[in-house]
Amino acid sequence: MHMQPTSSMKEEFLQKWQMGLQIYRPLIDNTSVSERRKAIKLSADVAMASLRRGTTCWSRALIQKTATEDNFLVRQMLSGIKAETLINKKLPKVMCHRKIVRRSKKILRRRKSRSAIEEVAAKARKLVKKKTQGLRNVVPGGEFMSNDVLLIQETLDYIVSLQTQVNVMRSIVDAAEAGSERTAYYLGKLKFAIEDG
Amino acid sequence: CCSSSFEEMDVNEKEEFSGEKRNTSYDSADNHPSDWRIPGSNPVSAPFGSYSTENLITASCSPSQMMDSFGQTLWYDPTNLQAVGYGGFSGGHPSSSSSSCFRGNMDRSLEMGWSMPNLLPPKGNGLFLPNASSFLPPSMAQLPADSGFVERAARFSLFSDMVNQPLAKPESVGLFLEGQCPSTEVNVGVAHNDASTAMKGPNVRSSEQASKPNVSEDTQSSGQKGGETSSKGFDSKKRKRNRQNSEADQSHKSEEEAENNGDKKRNDEQSPNSPGNKTNSGKQQGKQTSDPKDGYIHVRARRGQATNSHSLAERVRREKISERMKFLQDLVPGCNKVTGKAVMLDEIINYVQSLQRQVEFLSMKLATVNPQMDFNLEALLAKDVRELQLRGGSSSATPFPQNMPMVYPPLPHGFMQQTLSSIGRNISSPLSPINGGYKRQETNGWEGDLQNVIHINYGAGDVPSDPEAATASLPSSNMKVEP
Numbered sequence: 242m243h244m245q246p247t248s249s250m251k252e253e254f255l256q257k258w259q260m261g262l263q264i265y266r267p268l269i270d271n272t273s274v275s276e277r278r279k280a281i282k283l284s285a286d287v288a289m290a291s292l293r294r295g296t297t298c299w300s301r302a303l304i305q306k307t308a309t310e311d312n313f314l315v316r317q318m319l320s321g322i323k324a325e326t327l328i329n330k331k332l333p334k335v336m337c338h339r340k341i342v343r344r345s346k347k348i349l350r351r352r353k354s355r356s357a358i359e360e361v362a363a364k365a366r367k368l369v370k371k372k373t374q375g376l377r378n379v380v381p382g383g384e385f386m387s388n389d390v391l392l393i394q395e396t397l398d399y400i401v402s403l404q405t406q407v408n409v410m411r412s413i414v415d416a417a418e419a420g421s422e423r424t425a426y427y428l429g430k431l432k433f434a435i436e437d438g
Numbered sequence: 439c440c441s442s443s444f445e446e447m448d449v450n451e452k453e454e455f456s457g458e459k460r461n462t463s464y465d466s467a468d469n470h471p472s473d474w475r476i477p478g479s480n481p482v483s484a485p486f487g488s489y490s491t492e493n494l495i496t497a498s499c500s501p502s503q504m505m506d507s508f509g510q511t512l513w514y515d516p517t518n519l520q521a522v523g524y525g526g527f528s529g530g531h532p533s534s535s536s537s538s539c540f541r542g543n544m545d546r547s548l549e550m551g552w553s554m555p556n557l558l559p560p561k562g563n564g565l566f567l568p569n570a571s572s573f574l575p576p577s578m579a580q581l582p583a584d585s586g587f588v589e590r591a592a593r594f595s596l597f598s599d600m601v602n603q604p605l606a607k608p609e610s611v612g613l614f615l616e617g618q619c620p621s622t623e624v625n626v627g628v629a630h631n632d633a634s635t636a637m638k639g640p641n642v643r644s645s646e647q648a649s650k651p652n653v654s655e656d657t658q659s660s661g662q663k664g665g666e667t668s669s670k671g672f673d674s675k676k677r678k679r680n681r682q683n684s685e686a687d688q689s690h691k692s693e694e695e696a697e698n699n700g701d702k703k704r705n706d707e708q709s710p711n712s713p714g715n716k717t718n719s720g721k722q723q724g725k726q727t728s729d730p731k732d733g734y735i736h737v738r739a740r741r742g743q744a745t746n747s748h749s750l751a752e753r754v755r756r757e758k759i760s761e762r763m764k765f766l767q768d769l770v771p772g773c774n775k776v777t778g779k780a781v782m783l784d785e786i787i788n789y790v791q792s793l794q795r796q797v798e799f800l801s802m803k804l805a806t807v808n809p810q811m812d813f814n815l816e817a818l819l820a821k822d823v824r825e826l827q828l829r830g831g832s833s834s835a836t837p838f839p840q841n842m843p844m845v846y847p848p849l850p851h852g853f854m855q856q857t858l859s860s861i862g863r864n865i866s867s868p869l870s871p872i873n874g875g876y877k878r879q880e881t882n883g884w885e886g887d888l889q890n891v892i893h894i895n896y897g898a899g900d901v902p903s904d905p906e907a908a909t910a911s912l913p914s915s916n917m918k919v920e921p
Contacts, residue, residue, distance in 0.1 A: 274802070274805050274806055275805075277804075277805035278798075278801050278802045278804075278805035279801075280805075281801040281804050281805055282797065282798060282801040285797065285801060286797075365780070368780045369779045369780050369783065372779070372780050372783035372784060372787065373783060375783070375787050376783055376786060376787050376790075379787055379790045379791055379794075380790065389755070389759055390755060390758045390759055390762065393759055393762040393763060393766065394762055396766065396786060396790070397762065397765055397766055397769060399790065400766075400769050400770070400786075400789065400790060400793070401769065403790065403793040403794065403797070404793065406793075406797055407793055407796050407797060407800065410797065410800040410801065410804070411796075411800055413804065414800050414803050414804055414807065417804060417807045417808050418803075418807055421807060
C-alpha cells in the first residue's frame with residue numbers, strides 16, 4: 242500500500258521545486274543566507290505538498306502554513322492547480338481543546354475499582370495518548386485530525402513525501418557540493434602537479 | 439453418520455439463522471434430549487434462548503497480538519475440561535446411548551479444542567462454534583452443577599465437534615455462556631485459539647471470517663465486508679446480551695486490556711469516549727441491512743466481548759490502527775523489533791522530526807553552497823559525471839574527457855584518499871557522510887532527462903548498499919587523470 246519514494250515522484254518534486262526557485266531568481270538580491278535558506282525550504286515544502294494535489298490533509302495544511310509566510314510564492318507555484326481554493330480556505334478550527342476535554346472527562350468519570358491491572362492499563366493508555374498527541378504536533382495539520390486512523394494514514398503519506406524531499410535535496414546538495422569540491426580538488430591537483438615539476 | 443448429519447444441520451441452521459427469532463427457553467431442551475441427532479431439523483437452536491451472535495463469533499478474528507497473549511495467560515487446563523465434561527455429562531443425560539456417543543464426541547472435541555486451529559470452519563461467516571464448544575467444558579467447572587445445563591453443554595460440544603461449517607447457532611452457545619459470569623474465560627480461550635491460528639492474517643477482520651484455512655484469504659478482504667448475513671440476527675441478541683453480560687464484559691475488558699498492555703499497548707478508548715465515528719458505526723449496526731451497497735462496515739462482536747455498538751466500532755478502529763501501524767513499521771527504519779504502540783509512536787515521531795531537520799539542514803546548506811540558487815547547472819554537470827561513472831564501472835578503460843576535468847566523486851573524501859594513495863580498490867574506505875547523514879547509493883537513477891543526474895541517496899540506512907561499485911570505479915577512471 243505504501244511505497245518508497247519513486248523516481249517519478251522525485252522528478253516531479255524536483256521540477257516543481259525548481260519552478261519555485263525560479264520565482265526567487267529575479268529577487269536575487271536576497272543576499273542573506275537565511276533569506277535564501279527560507280526561500281529554498283519554502284519552495285521545497287510547497288513542491289512536496291503539491292505532489293499530493295490536495296488529497297491529503299497534511300498537504301493542505303502545509304500549503305496553508307507556507308502561505309502565511311509567503312503568499313506570493315504559493316500562489317505562483319500552485320497557479321492553475323486549484324490553488325486559490327486551497328489558500329483561501331481557512332484552516333478549520335481546532336477540533337477539540339484537549340485540556341477542556343480532559344477536564345470534563347475527569348469530572349464525568351465515575352469511580353471504578355482501581356485494580357492494579359487496571360491502573361497499568363490506564364497508564365499505558367495515557368502514554369499512548371500522549372504520544373499520539375506528540376505525533377499530531379509534528380505532522381502538519383495534525384491537530385485537526387481527531388481520528389487516530391486518519392492520523393496514522395496521514396503520517397504514512399507524510400513520511401513518504403518527506404523521504405522524497407530529503408532524497409532530492411540531498412542529491413542536489415551533493416551535486417552542488419561536489420561541484421565546488423571538484424574545483425577545489427582539481428585546483429589542488431594542479432598545484433601539486435606544478436610543484437612536482 | 440453423526441458428523442454428516444450435524445454438518446447438514448449446521449448449514450441449514452445457518453441459512454435460517456438470519457430469519458429466526460430464537461427465544462425459546464431453556465427448558466424445552468430438556469424435553470428433547472436426543473433432538474440433536476436429527477439431521478436437518480432445527481432442534482438445537484430451538485431450545486436455546488436467545489443469545490447474541492456476537493459472543494460466539496470470537497473470530498478467529500483476533501488477529502491482534504493482544505488477543506494472543508491474552509488468551510495464553512487465561513488458558514485453562516485441559517485436564518480439567520475432560521473431567522468436567524464427562525462428569526457433567528453422565529450426570530445429566532437421560533439416555534445412555536446418547537451419552538456414550540456424546541462422550542466419544544467429547545473426546546474429539548476436547549482434542550480438537552486443544553489443537554485449535556484446524557477446527558475452525560474453513561469459510562464463511564463463521565461462528566467459531568467449534569472453538570466455543572471446546573471451551574465450554576472448562577467453564578463448566580465454574581458453573582453451578584445444573585444438570586440440564588451440563589447436558590446442554592455436552593450436547594453443544596458434540597455439536598461443535600461435528601461442525602465443519604461455521605455454525606449459525608450462536609444462540610446455543612450463547613446460552614451456555616450466559617450462564618457463566620466467567621464467560622470471559624471462555625472467550626479468552628476461544629480468542630486464544632483464534633489468535634494463534636489466525637494470527638497470520640491481517641487484522642482487517644472485525645467481521646467474522648473465522649477459520650483457519652481461510653483465514654489468510656478472508657482477511658485479505660478489506661474491512662468493508664458488506665452484507666454479512668449473520669449480522670441480521672444481530673440486534674435482538676445484542677440487546678439482550680448487553681443487559682446480561684455488561685458486567686462480565688467490563689471485567690473481561692479490563693482483564694483483556696491488562697493483558698494486552700503487556701505485549702502490545704493499544705490505544706483503547708473506552709466507550710465513554712466515543713467520538714463521532716464510533717456512534718455512527720454503532721448506529722449503523724443498529725439498523726443493519728446486509729446490503730453490501732449501503733457502505734456500512736459490518737462488524738461482528740467477538741465472543742465474550744461487549745456487544746455494545748461502541749465497543750464494536752472501537753475494535754474496528756483499533757484494528758485499523760494496528761494495520762496502519764504495521765505499514766509504518768516498514769517505513770520507519772529500525773522499527774521492526776519494536777512492539778508496542780507507545781514505543782512505535784515514539785520512533786515515528788523521532789523519524790519525522792529527523793526528516794524535517796534534514797530538510798532544514800539541506801536547505802541551509804544549499805543556500806550557502808550556491809548563492810545563485812542555480813541548481814540546474816549542477817544537475818547538468820552531474821549528469822555527465824554520472825554517465826562517466828556508470829561507464830567507468832563497467833570497464834576501466836573509459837576515456838576520460840579532458841575538457842571536463844571533473845569526475846564527480848560520490849564521496850570526495852574517500853575518493854581523494856584512494857587516488858592520492860594510488861591504491862586500487864580501497865573499497866573499505868568508509869563513506870564519509872557529506873551531509874552528516876548516511877548514504878546509500880542507488881544505481882537505478884531516474885528515468886528521463888534528469889535520470890543520471892544525481893545519486894539518489896537514501897538517508898536512513900547506515901550501511902550503504904553498493905558503494906563499492908561506485909568507489910571502485912572511480913579509482914580506475916581517476917588513475918587516468920593523474921599525470
